[in-house]
Amino acid sequence: MSHHLGTRSGGTPDMAEIYSDAATIGHALAFEAALARAQGDEGLIVRTAADAIVAAAGGLHIDPEELADEAEHAGTLAIPLVRRLRVALPEDVAAKAHLGATSQDVADTVLTLQMKAGARLLDRDAARLCVALCAHAERHAGTPAIGRTLLQDACPIGFGLRFAQAAAGIDDARRRLADEIGTAARIQLGGAAGTRAGLGGKGAAIAARVARELDLANSEPWHARRTGLAAVASALAILIGAAAKFARDIALLSQDRIAEAREPRVAGRGGSSAMPHKRNPTGCQVALSAAYRAPGLAASLLGGLPQEAERGLGGWQAEGPVLADLFGLAAASLAAMTIVAEGLEIDADAIARNLAEAGQGSDIGESEALVAALVAHIGRS
């Protein structure tokens, strides 16, 4: 896991793995290998050259820190990486590596491979969180509790309805992310100006092969058309927001004097350096903290959409770190709230007492039917 005390994005170990330097380099080399293999298959380069490139890419050991420094200096990762690859090849083959590709082809393909892997993790985690929420929803669907609107006691609700609503929001966000990834996680292969010049007129076939090998959607080049990425960033911010809605509710419910639900006790978590009696909603803190950061991150991709001409200046180079932050924040948030949901302590007495004190009766309307409908909808996804 990243060890930056002050600045870590709070990603989980498995998300940090996805965005590790090793994974980044691995994806970049996988792109170069897939490109060579596709060009060999299509006869653009001879088979032995393709094989040599594939072998070299597979065997290359790269020092991440050194590469990072060179990439920063060059302004792109591809230049120092391709240089290393070519050095590892016989002279007559070296020029065949990265043939017809441009730096952004590599960078964008790495980006989409990481997005796809990251989204798979989030999908799994969101599903797990929804399962926990739906269980609470169904168990407490018929338990009368006071509902609160504009932070004031309002009318009774089934206590489980709040969980069903939270789950429905997270499930909606999960579907949107999956949909957007389905189209946005696609191959980038356009060459210098996005025309696929230098691919011997076989660019479409080569791109299709590379996409298939890397398990990405096929696509025309999209160097300066970033709508898909902006949509993924928005979908991540919505997922983070949906998880934070549940966190906000738990934080409010766990206030002393209300105390209807509390995060589980986890050894070493939620303590205070000054107050031994405190039991802080640390899981909710993680999720709420993520939700303060996500909107601005998503906005920066929205703001970068009007990129210049064939490949822009500054806009696309800003996207990678922002997307990595969003995936990290989403992972941390879902992980934290899953612990909260799975171990949630619900105080039936407090629920009943607060309801009684509110003095609004106990008519929970159609809460149970609504819970059933919401849970059924989530179950279908």
Next chain:
Amino acid sequence: MSHHLGTRSGGTPDMAEIYSDAATIGHALAFEAALARAQGDEGLIVRTAADAIVAAAGGLHIDPEELADEAEHAGTLAIPLVRRLRVALPEDVAAKAHLGATSQDVADTVLTLQMKAGARLLDRDAARLCVALCAHAERHAGTPAIGRTLLQDACPIGFGLRFAQAAAGIDDARRRLADEIGTAARIQLGGAAGTRAGLGGKGAAIAARVARELDLANSEPWHARRTGLAAVASALAILIGAAAKFARDIALLSQDRIAEAREPRVAGRGGSSAMPHKRNPTGCQVALSAAYRAPGLAASLLGGLPQEAERGLGGWQAEGPVLADLFGLAAASLAAMTIVAEGLEIDADAIARNLAEAGQGSDIGESEALVAALVAHIGRS
């Protein structure tokens, strides 16, 4: 049209109409009428009461400015509006109006009705813009022009490819908006705490009827679950960004010394108060200006997602004006860029001259096939 010199969002007359006070009041009364009719049909209230409410809602004349002042004071539009409706009814029927509904039911239904109408306009306008762009794309698919990356001359492209790419971005944004509206434009009917108490156990049936009458999707209540609205806001910002990508390109192409394309001359537009020779890209200005504003607007809905409990405080009340701004900006942007696209002046000599000066040959790779593929994809939508 709104006449606020300093602050108008730049919406078009037909978008301003959708967000006019008259339309807002009309939608709110349509909700009350549909609710009464559905309650009559389901036997919750007697038919004559339903008819009286429908008639009163249809005949009510409300002064918008007076209502706005009262709504601002009350903190909600529904209270002064329902009061007016009840005053117009016989005493025994008055209490049957707005039965089982809450202020936010009205507010959110108005919001979704306006969203749906607004999105229909944008869909039409985006389609028209895409048609114009695809025509340029096909006409100039095989015209060699210098491509530019990182704002530097790079390699040749087919001049039409840039239009195809711009159209593909706008088309992608258009589909996303339509998809999001398809689910987000849905009925809100939950009552005070979102349980549909007070609807005699017939809440689901009544909601379904109201949705059908208002041509909205049916839905469980979603008072504090705002993911759909945040997604619509993001989709609008993406659409605005995609239009601005085209605007950025035209603005760059119309620079003196490059001058490959220019906005059409429109009488009285693009002039300068100080320089009679100037011909400013005023259409692009509108679209770029919108794109500076959209990301922050979308972010504010993303930031409002963690709303409190059954119905939150401050979050949902912030959404209406922001969505109205986004729709207005999108409408203005599409209108401006449609004028630009339809009347675009393309200078073939300048294109050829700039290509020659770049000295990178004229191999446009697979530009024509890419244009065909992109246009075909757009055509299917």
Next chain:
Amino acid sequence: MSHHLGTRSGGTPDMAEIYSDAATIGHALAFEAALARAQGDEGLIVRTAADAIVAAAGGLHIDPEELADEAEHAGTLAIPLVRRLRVALPEDVAAKAHLGATSQDVADTVLTLQMKAGARLLDRDAARLCVALCAHAERHAGTPAIGRTLLQDACPIGFGLRFAQAAAGIDDARRRLADEIGTAARIQLGGAAGTRAGLGGKGAAIAARVARELDLANSEPWHARRTGLAAVASALAILIGAAAKFARDIALLSQDRIAEAREPRVAGRGGSSAMPHKRNPTGCQVALSAAYRAPGLAASLLGGLPQEAERGLGGWQAEGPVLADLFGLAAASLAAMTIVAEGLEIDADAIARNLAEAGQGSDIGESEALVAALVAHIGRS
């Protein structure tokens, strides 16, 4: 007051007046008159021409809606406005109006005049709010109450300390706004490309005169240097955030079961269309709602800073409506929270009861000294 039901920014009547069309037109004509007078004084134009322009500007009646439509079409307010002014002048004088100025000179000067007037209102309102907060702070400085951290009962505080902290935040924001306005509210007079060509070598002297007459700071042209405006926008967002911090606290304190403080009852305010027993924190809602919107608005000015060359495309045209929104939101927020603060109902019994139930004793540390220090600091401003 603006009467847009769905989209009004919630500005107060006096802030709406500052941003009214009449005020906008008035400022623009005042600029043209001041420019003519200064040019007359410096001998650039003959005195009689100057007098004629001043008289014409003073006597011009302009239909705002008509002007708005023309300005939207032209892409700038100045062109149709200057045309009207010239039409009202003898032919030989007409060309002397607006001499050496450019559209953005007019637009920016109007912007700064409105900013200055708006900031003066906010300064007055923030001061009044601070006075009310300091009074609560001092009255309750020694009243033990349970303090809350991470939304959990923590240790006792003096109940007044929270008000002193809220006031200190608002006061800090108030000073920052005043400081930024002090430099940002400055004359814009640069002419077409910001060189003051066309002012006969007397541009500096003319600018100084215009600044003095309009009570703005003197300045070199700043057409594409927008740091001051971005700072004003940020200062407004900070002020809105500081007011919302107080709103958040009151909303939390007024929750049932805690109930230590409540907004005053205001006839017709805070009611619910569904629940007659409800008493919603409507003032806090206004302030919190503003705080959801302000960050994105401020961000849009930050995002517009890298404007192109001498005068940019799209960036500066986006600023006016955003600043107007921020001033409107700040005004509404301060007005709402002043009503809350001045009429706040504090329940000493609830405070004591909650403190006792927390069981953390009643040691309020140095709360009283802190209140005194914070209030003294505020008092000095």
Next chain:
Amino acid sequence: MSHHLGTRSGGTPDMAEIYSDAATIGHALAFEAALARAQGDEGLIVRTAADAIVAAAGGLHIDPEELADEAEHAGTLAIPLVRRLRVALPEDVAAKAHLGATSQDVADTVLTLQMKAGARLLDRDAARLCVALCAHAERHAGTPAIGRTLLQDACPIGFGLRFAQAAAGIDDARRRLADEIGTAARIQLGGAAGTRAGLGGKGAAIAARVARELDLANSEPWHARRTGLAAVASALAILIGAAAKFARDIALLSQDRIAEAREPRVAGRGGSSAMPHKRNPTGCQVALSAAYRAPGLAASLLGGLPQEAERGLGGWQAEGPVLADLFGLAAASLAAMTIVAEGLEIDADAIARNLAEAGQGSDIGESEALVAALVAHIGRS
């Protein structure tokens, strides 16, 4: 330097040092040591205990990765850090460490120490950049060049005026940052609920001593009053935006066909993996990329202002990584643009040719006087 290929914020080595784990731990221990010494001086703890704590803090070796994991689990850095400190102390002294302080006291003091150090670096770098810009401004003050507005040729300017304007923007941003740091870089010492309970009535004196030792401004506690931090974030975004304005101009000027100025050739920088002839404006790319990210980052601190009660949940925990990103982006941006400015290649022939082709004469108005005035103003800071 951080070696995260995909996600590095682009900070410079010396800024990365300031935000390194070692520095973070060092500051936290320095806080604990200063607190103990101040408490010894004020007689709250015995001198020998103070000395022991100071010695232990100075001699403690902490594994950053281990600490980071524990901090993430605990929800705060202070708990595992203070535990380590106490373990290193005799039993009777252990409880005297961190006496009267709370986790946020440590966290916020670390934050302000890093802010102060970061701002000092930026101040130095911005000054150096301004010097380079002013030199260009003065050298080319009288060189006629075509000015451009709305991306179109407009009227002549002195070529140096653009540099003077860019420098003035950066200088304005530099002053603002220094001003904001002057007040925001202040001690945090409030204890559990911000009352300074547990400091024996000597909290004010102890805080003053700690502030002095750590070279921070003295202050009352500001746990939930974050206006100062939001202002620092805004000031950083403005600085990044001001640097990006210069970057935008150079990127536009270095377009082929215009080519009036170009970034210097730096070995290994600005190349293209596909086009050996390319010379990309990589320094401008760094600065523009930073400017796409900064507004959203600043907005997230603005959005976090309404923090709850005495110390909030989620808001303040989100600030640290965001501020670190902003400092890193600002450092990278200034470093990149300083290289650009100091080595800028200006093509006098291209300037003259473009001016001639524009056909607007060569009257540069008062450009030289404006350059002199702007440079003089910068020189005074």
